[in-house]
Amino acid sequence: EAQVTQNPRYLITVTGKKLTVTCSQNMNHEYMSWYRQDPGLGLRQIYYSMNVEVTDKGDVPEGYKVSRKEKRNFPLILESPSPNQTSLYFCASKKDSKGTSAYYNEQFFGPGTRLTVL
Amino acid sequence: QQQVKQSPQSLIVQKGGISIINCAYENTAFDYFPWYQQFPGKGPALLIAIRPDVSEKKEGRFTISFNKSAKQFSLHIMDSQPGDSATYFCAVTPLDSNYQLIWGAGTKLIIKP
Numbered sequence: 001e002a003q004v005t006q007n008p009r010y011l012i013t014v015t016g017k018k019l020t021v022t023c024s025q026n027m028n029h030e031y032m033s034w035y036r037q038d039p040g041l042g043l044r045q046i047y048y049s050m051n052v053e054v055t056d057k058g059d060v061p062e063g064y065k066v067s068r069k070e071k072r073n074f075p076l077i078l079e080s081p082s083p084n085q086t087s088l089y090f091c092a093s094k095k096d097s098k099g100t101s102a103y104y105n106e107q108f109f110g111p112g113t114r115l116t117v118l
Numbered sequence: 119q120q121q122v123k124q125s126p127q128s129l130i131v132q133k134g135g136i137s138i139i140n141c142a143y144e145n146t147a148f149d150y151f152p153w154y155q156q157f158p159g160k161g162p163a164l165l166i167a168i169r170p171d172v173s174e175k176k177e178g179r180f181t182i183s184f185n186k187s188a189k190q191f192s193l194h195i196m197d198s199q200p201g202d203s204a205t206y207f208c209a210v211t212p213l214d215s216n217y218q219l220i221w222g223a224g225t226k227l228i229i230k231p
Contacts, residue, residue: 004161031217033217040127040223040224041223042124042207042221042222042223042224043162043207043219043221044221045218045219048217050217090161090162092161094217096217104150105150105152105167105211105217105219106152106164106167107164107219108163109161109162109163110161111159111160111161112159112160112161
């Protein structure tokens with residue numbers, strides 16, 4: 001089954017304790033991205049990656065790190081989490097193609113990771 | 119910062135009614151207008167999308183209406199069903215990008231039986 005998986009799904013941690021949220025896709029997609037979702041703010045992009053070893057900042061990158069050593073994996077790292085990083089996090093992927101179809105830019109999302117930082 | 123303004127924030131519709139969610143954008147340099155549907159505990163999933171060369175696209179009970187001159191597009195759900203209860207997000211993609219999505223804030227839709 002084509003999918004994006006994230007782990008863990010739920011995480012409660014304390015301020016300053018480093019954590020990693022994993023993301024993996026089995027669709028051979030070039031592009032991967034991390035978003036955070038907060039009530040009333042929609043989805044905000046944290047980091048994205050156009051391909052292996054290529055990453056770039058999104059709209060809200062402060063306090064986060066990413067790496068893309070393999071095409072299928074795109075972990076999100078919080079070196080020193082703070083309470084304002086309490087949020088719902090989504091990983092997404094898409095095939096990097098500029099087609100004529102209205103669906104060329106479809107992004108496939110993982111199930112989400114609910115993070116609470118105390 | 120380019121923005122997409124989505125309204126209403128929440129919406130309650132009777133079963134069988136028409137649900138309408140609106141989005142307005144500020145820049146004309148966009149070429150892809152999708153709507154995503156998100157159920158509780160799940161990630162968003164693409165519902166329907168439109169390119170700016172057409173004014174309307176219909177897929178089953180879901181229709182996107184696009185008004186390029188007004189810089190607005192809307193999602194219409196005909197014969198709304200309780201299973202349509204979800205959060206809906208509009209988004210836009212800039213003309214010079216094939217990966218970026220700029221998102222609306224979302225609309226929580228509740229269909230009452």
